[in-house]
Amino acid sequence: MELNLSRPICFFDLETTGTNIAQDRIVEIAILKVFPNGNKESKTWLVNPEMPIPKEATAIHGISDEKVAGEPPFRERAREVYQMIQGCDLAGFNSNRFDIPLLAEELLRAGLDFDMKNTVAVDVQTIFHKMEKRTLEAAYQFYCGKELRDAHSAAADTLATYEVLLSQLDRYPELENDVKALAAFSSHSESVDFAGFIQRDDSGDEIFSFGKHKGRKVLEVLEQEPGYFGWILNADFPLYTKKVLTQIRLARLNNRLS
Incomplete structure (x- = not known):
């Protein structure tokens, strides 16, 4: 084989x-x-x-x-x-x-x-x-x-x-x-980042899989609690998780501008 x-x-x-x-x-x-x-x-x-x-x-x-x-x-x-x-x-x-x-x-x-x-x-x-x-x-x-x-x-x-x-x-x-x-x-799950902190729900939307916002849509959380983005960037999360979160945020900003 x-x-x-x-x-x-x-x-x-x-x-x-x-x-x-x-x-x-x-x-x-x-x-x-x-x-x-x-x-x-x-x-x-x-x-x-x-x-x-x-x-x-x-x-x-x-x-x-x-x-x-x-x-x-x-x-x-x-x-x-x-x-x-x-x-x-x-x-x-x-x-x-x-x-x-x-x-x-x-x-x-x-x-x-x-x-x-x-x-x-x-x-x-x-x-x-x-x-x-x-x-x-x-x-x-x-x-x-x-x-x-x-x-x-x-x-x-x-x-x-x-x-x-x-x-x-x-x-x-x-x-x-x-x-x-x-x-x-x-594969184990539909993870967006490698560590599994950000996953996809049944609709294909990114959701958090941990903490107080577990199960909530990432974009919804970032809009309602902008400081959460900064907290993740400054906390001890993997660099790739931070990169993915930044890409999601920038994509939303670019969509608004266009």
Whole structure:
């Protein structure tokens, strides 16, 4: 089984200092780029997070402060990473909820205007959980009949994720071999931002999914309580969430002017 692609797709995995999307940093990133003709290109980078790596994180992925002391920070890797994924769809294991949001934060922090408007994302973990309910190691054993060695190494996890998706397509004929269909199947909800703070209601309108305005339309809240916009921009929300909220607000202002 080969992926039916109309354009390249990048499988990627991050090892990080922790799980806080707005505050934690990348220490390793691996990308496996698969082209429509079946060719593959892969790269792995170690990254200096410019902050201490907690011992709990090192215990999981094996990357210590000493290991990345001589590596460049992400802002010096950002353009190369950005160019590799530009014009591609994305895929990963738990990528919709973690890897893509955190990568977006790092790219925006480096001054690169990362956007998912013309990109779809396939979350192999979601497909796996909807079908079998396991971890990546178990998924690799279950679907591929292999033991995942070097688990929590970004390169090993990335390649395993790619192989699991191919095996999922072989195993489940009801899964359509189409990246957009796989992205739709592996999505959790209709989120406008990656972190899920802004979602869409049944009418397709943006709504807040948290706090005192949970379930209310974003534009309605911004009109009735203008200070809420400023509060979000100054609070500890992901940069991509702030970018999306700003785009919604500017679109309304532009519509009024026109």
